[in-house]
Amino acid sequence: MRSSALSSVVLRRGLLAGAAVTATLVLSACGGDGTSSGTGMNHGGTSSTSDAPASAAAGAAPSNDADVTFAQSMIEHHRQAIEMAAMADGRASDAEVKDLATKVRAAQQPEIDTMTQWLTAWGKPAAMPSMGGHGTDHGSMPGMMSEKDMAKLEDAQGAAFDKQFLALMIAHHEGAVEVAQEETAQGSSPDAKTLAQKIMTDQQAEIATMKKILEGR
Known part of the structure; x- marks a missing residue:
């Protein structure tokens, strides 16, 4: 009986030892996976880093020199149009001219803010x-009025103002x-090109x- 009990104890110890070895091997394997996973995470880190510029680029508005020139030029252009439209107050006599001046001011200020x-x-x-050290050269931008043009418009009244304004x-x-x-044609910013197309459509209309109003005089 003592021999049988002893054999049983030895057997249990052997099983426990085997289990310990198995556990060690499993842990070692996991450790190996951890190292491999760590390497994978490093690769993942590299992948995330490479994705970062793309994400940053998506968050920043794409633009080129043409976009910048367009925005700067059109802001100046719109400001002068608003100044001209403001002169209609107290000077214009034609209801259509007054209405057009109001529309110009309402449409172009938000576009200035956007640009x-x-x-x-x-x-x-x-x-x-x-x-050339003399401020913005209005003459270099298509359609910009000279100071003389603006002064002449400011001095006009009634029907004379309406005709000059138009x-x-x-x-x-x-x-x-x-x-x-x-x-x-030259810009790269989708938003700027969309606004440019809107300006073309609105102002051509x-x-x-204005030509119809002017022809009716």
């Missing part, structure tokens, strides 16, 4: 670089359409309207 935000995101100034705003809009066309 200013783009330039800030692109790390560019909203104002165009000064030309003639000058037609030329101003045609210049804006030209600037927008350059953006659609307003040009047609």
Whole structure:
């Protein structure tokens, strides 16, 4: 009986030892997987790092020089159009001219705000670089009025104002359409190109309207 009991104890110890060895091997294997997984995580880290620029690029508005020039030019262009439209208050006599001036101011200020935000995101100034130390060269932008043109419009009243306003705003809009066309052809920012197309559509429609009003005089 003692021999049988002893054999039983030895057997249990052998089984326990075997289990311990098995556990050690399993843990060792897991450790190996951990190392392999660690290497995999390093690869994953590399993959995440390579994805980071793409993510950053997606978060930043894509732009090129044409987009920047378009936004800076159109901001200046719109500001002058708003200034011209503001002159209609107390000077215009035609209801259609007054209505058009109101629409110009309502449409173009939000576009100025939008383009200013783009330039800030692109790390560019909203104002165009000064030309020759004399401020913005309006003459270099299509459709921009000279100081003399603006002074003459400001001095006009009634029907004379209406006629001058329409003639000058037609030329101003045609210049804006030209600037927008350059953006659609050369720009890379989808948002800027979309706005350029909108400006072309809106202002070409307003040009047609102004020409009809002017022809009826």
